[in-house]
Amino acid sequence: MLSCEHGGNRIPARYSALFAGRERLLASHRGLDAGAAPLALRLARALGAPLHLHLHSRLLVDANRSLGHPLLFSAQTRALPESERAQLVARCWRPYRRAVERAVEGAQRRGTPVLHLSVHSFTPRLGGRSRGCDVGLLYDPSRPRERELCARWRVVLRELAPGLRVRRNHPYRGTADGFTSHLRRRFADPDYAGIELEVSQARLRGAGARDLARVLAASLRLARGGGG
Ligand SMILES: [Zn+2]
Numbered sequence: 001m002l003s004c005e006h007g008g009n010r011i012p013a014r015y016s017a018l019f020a021g022r023e024r025l026l027a028s029h030r031g032l033d034a035g036a037a038p039l040a041l042r043l044a045r046a047l048g049a050p051l052h053l054h055l056h057s058r059l060l061v062d063a064n065r066s067l068g069h070p071l072l073f074s075a076q077t078r079a080l081p082e083s084e085r086a087q088l089v090a091r092c093w094r095p096y097r098r099a100v101e102r103a104v105e106g107a108q109r110r111g112t113p114v115l116h117l118s119v120h121s122f123t124p125r126l127g128g129r130s131r132g133c134d135v136g137l138l139y140d141p142s143r144p145r146e147r148e149l150c151a152r153w154r155v156v157l158r159e160l161a162p163g164l165r166v167r168r169n170h171p172y173r174g175t176a177d178g179f180t181s182h183l184r185r186r187f188a189d190p191d192y193a194g195i196e197l198e199v200s201q202a203r204l205r206g207a208g209a210r211d212l213a214r215v216l217a218a219s220l221r222l223a224r225g226g227g228g
Contacts, residue, residue: 001052001107002044003100004119005064005179007037008055012092015060018076030074031057033121035204039213040119046217049117050103054096061085061093064120064178097179104183108191115149115224116194118180122171124202134165135216136198138174140181143189146174150195153223161215164203171198 009031011019025031037053044051054063059074066072072093073085080088100116107114124131137153139146150168157166175181180194203212 001050001100001103001114002040002047002117002119003052003054003179004033004036004040005054005062005096006033006058006120007040007053008032009057009059010055011057011060015077015088019059022076026057026059029123029201031059034201035199035209036119036121038209039121039199039204039216042210042213043117043119043217046213047220052096052100052103056092061088063093063096064118066177066182069177100179101183101186104187104192108187113145113190114187114192116180116183116192117220118178118194118196120196120198121201121204122198124200126171131171131200132165133167133170133198134200134203135167136170136172136196137166137168138172138178138180138196138198139169139194140175140184141169143184143193145190145193146195149193149223153220156219156222157215160219161212164212164215172196 009026011026019026040051040053058064059076061077062072067089077085077088104114104116122131122136135157137150139150141147154166154168157164174196178196180196183192183194197216199212203209
């Protein structure tokens with residue numbers, strides 16, 4: 001299954017006043033992961049896998065952060081009264097998170113191991129520095145299924161697309177707070193394997209985005225052929 005926590009920058013009408021005049025912020029990498037939703041849709045189609053796509057902006061409440069995380073809310077929503085923040089969680093965070101959790105629970109009941117790809121994109125440069133990476137595979141090194149699948153996936157990706165810079169647990173650590181790390185606490189290895197796929201936005205612009213989706217899907221299929 002696939003998910004995309006930062007797929008859109010929609011703001012429901014009831015919250016639009018909080019973002020008046022902030023169109024540039026909403027359109028920036030702080031408002032959404034540019035290119036992540038089209039990539040997730042292409043991967044879901046190519047892999048024949050269900051996709052959970054979250055289209056509300058992370059600037060309302062971040063679907064890739066756990067409750068209580070200091071970055072769950074943004075500068076625009078952090079100062080809201082507690083009751084309004086709770087409503088925001090109930091409207092724009094919990095339904096999405098629960099839908100994905102229920103899908104994993106359902107698979108577990110059926111005895112089907114889950115491979116969950118959480119699709120994200122990152123800015124190729126941050127703070128003036130290049131991040132030296134096109135594709136990041138984020139996982140928990142202490143979980144054998146995730147570790148072995150990412151090792152194979154990287155090898156196959158390098159064979160199919162030698163020009164692609166593929167790194168593991170870069171530009172972020174797979175064990176940092178995120179939806180996959182939350183789900184790992186609920187579901188054991190090997191029942192659940194959660195990989196956060198981080199793709200440079202430089203690779204998601206223009207015609208190259210379609211080719212990249214194709215090579216990611218083909219390489220994952222080959223990597224899974226070896227088990228996992
Ligand atoms: Zn993201």
